[in-house]
Amino acid sequence: MVYSIFISENCKKSNLYGSNNILKDEYILRIENVTKDFPGIRALSNVSFKIKKGDIHGLCGENGAGKSTLVKILAGVYPHNTYEGKIYFNDEEIKFTRFSVRQAIEKGIAIVYQELALIPEMTVGENIFLGREPEHKGTISWDRLFSDAKEILKKYKLNIPFAAKVSALSVGKQQMVEIAKALSQEVKVLILDEPTSALTDAEIKSLMEILKYLKHNGVTCIYISHKLEEFFRITDNITVLRDGLVVNTVKTADTTEEKVIAMMVGREMKERFPVRNRKIGEKILEVKELSTQDILSQGKIAIKNITFDLKKGEVLGIAGLMGSGRSELVTTIFGEYGKHVTGEIFLEGRPIKISSAREAVNYGIGLVPEDRKKMGLVLMQAIYKNISLPNIRKFSNALSIDKHKELNECRKYADSLNIKTPSLFAITESLSGGNQQKVVIAKWLMSTPKILILDDPTRGIDVGTKYEIYKLINQLAEDGIAIIMISSELEEILGMSDRILVMHEGKCTGILEQKEATQEKVMALATGTKNYSEV
């Protein structure tokens, strides 16, 4: 309604001045009353808003608000007859049907999905041109493919070898390959669904540069993120979604982070980090001179001589850039990183050797892994089965599983984490990205570990839920569980940890007490620019 008034007003105005063209071209995309249902859930209801040509248009909302669903409709993943409503692209209604994704690409709508969709065993170049390989008389012309790939990577200043296998790249680099892939086509509208959730600060910076460059060249961009400050760095307008409804579309210049958060969660949030009643107990874990070889490239060291300890009820943050060995460190402790491990681990004073996840779990260690799709979830299974996977022993004897008890327990954790789903029987894959992450956390919470390792637990999670997760972490710590938390967000590390272990290139460059830690100090240690003593 509001919009139709707006349009008619504009019409009047433009008629006055007698120039219809300007209006016609102003909006590249108009979304009108789009409604999309999934079995048991309405992902979008009556969504209407417009996107100006050449704008960077931010899209934000809580997990499961419908952001990904909306952009998937724009990109033709859900064809025309699977949703209601109208979408106009340059004032022409678009109805993608069969081969819908291809049709969208031909129109110039390119999308980088939230979940990476590259083929790991292929090279960067092959991935960029997948489906559009340059051919010469029916055979692929590899030289052209690779020189084109090199060209594109260079154009956007991406420091990625074009002939490297994708599986050998860090998640952040893979994300950049996805973006390069989208940009290798004739794009008019570029859609980025949480592109920065796996990027390092430096990578985010270069992404922002790319976006500015694209904007300069007239490309429109739809930008989804849970890191709100990014919206204020680059977007022109922000549309906020909540529970499938448009809350509002606002000019970025006219709003603030607090206001956006309030629109997202429907209430005001006073603090980002809940306070904890610190009750730090005795030492539970001690790691001495832990080193591991890299499993991907031989002879390289993944982590070197890491020494630290962890106390009951303590939250130990691990900071460091992507690729600094943070994940390798925790996977090594968990017993699942390669075979060449040296050093000692003591649990409650006793030396232990962990050579598999099973042993780690038996010792009472849980790990929420970095890559939830690969290591965290059985996506094709029901949500409750994922939550109970490490915990079935609790509900079963040798002969049977008590399914009712199991469901009951799973429900408790699903509710406390606010997992948004019509039913615990739903397939985990059908959840929004953030809700999938909550499932991984739920499964380890249920295992009531002595030590819980969280590898970037709030990646892709909205502000409201982040707060809930922080509260849970605090609760666990108060209950005497020792927590190791890796995070890419400095604020989170500073806000949550009792101590911060900073890593740089596989080595521990310092362990800071909460009181002495500042953003600058952590960054200095993480980038290896200064030694701890010099800070």
Next chain:
Amino acid sequence: MKTLDFTRKIKIDIKTYTLIIALLFIWLLFGYLTGGIFFSSRNLSNLLRQMTIMSFLSIGMTLVIITGNIDLSVGSLTGFIGIIAAYLQAVMLPEILQGLFPNLSTGGLGILSTIITIIICLLVALLAGICQGYIIAYLKVPAFIATLGGMLIFRGAILGVSGGRTIVPVENSLRWVAQGYLPKNLGILVAAIAIIVIFLMSLRSRSKKKQYGFEIKPFTYDFLVASAYSVLVLGFVLIINNYRGIPNPVIIMVVIAILVTYLANNTKFGRYVYALGGNIEATKFSGINVQFVIFKVFILIGLLSGVAGIVLTGYVAAGTIGGGMNYELTAIAGCVIGGTSLMGGKGTILGALIGTLIMASLENGMSIMNMSVFWQYIVKGLVLILAVYVDVTSKKSSS
């Protein structure tokens, strides 16, 4: 929330129903084409017995495929166990047993021989399963290759044991295992017990649901469902009793199917099988010993191949060198028709049984019609492809 659990339930049911509808369609077609012979009690009884040997294999194969593996050796292993059974009964055991128990009657000796044969055969099958399972799970040789090797090895062993000849005779008691029937009164008793169990289980599930505060369906609904199952069981026994009674191997099949279904749905082991088939990495990171689970799955299919081999020899009353030939393919086809995904993570025992029954029905119906063998192969091949096509498209449209 309520409506959702309900639609989910119906959706799953629709999937099994399509299979059952396909089966009924095939049956009606053959009933029509054979002028009703297909539906005679005698033929239905035969049909069920014919599917049993294959069903042991497809039950085991379902679990193997769910873990994302495959077992190509089951056919040869069935044949190998079959030939060992025949060899024990015809060549080895008579002499030994005669020497040990000179004053036992011929009948007594026969029964003793059969018991010993069954035990030895199952042990050999177990051993075969352990070996293959170890090679696949711990030595990490891909299952396709390891069992392809196994297939050749067991085929060779068949020739070695038999010397290239058919081995006869086997004891009557072994033939009874595969060819005999449950006395009719006992059949009724079994049906009665089954019906009681159905109702008890339904009640138990209601009280459990209540205990944990889940909403329960109206009593009449559960009662009607249980009654429907009971009618099916009773009707089945009455029809089959019309001929000679329930064939013994059908009893074995039902017992094994129930056990393995229970294993798959209600135990940790089953849960892990599905989980690791869906994502082995995530399952490992959940602290589960995935290698041991795979190992056990192959032991299970080895054992089931043993059962198939014993029943096979009892059924043909001889050990033949071609025994079990190509059974692995039919078993895989049965699983796949029954909705088991070759990608792993999905599949049910019930589906595999219905799939196997569909394959057996095709074979049985076409034989009654005296269709030439070459057509039989072609039709079976086409049905397999069609079934998977329907499965794939239905999945696409539902997502």
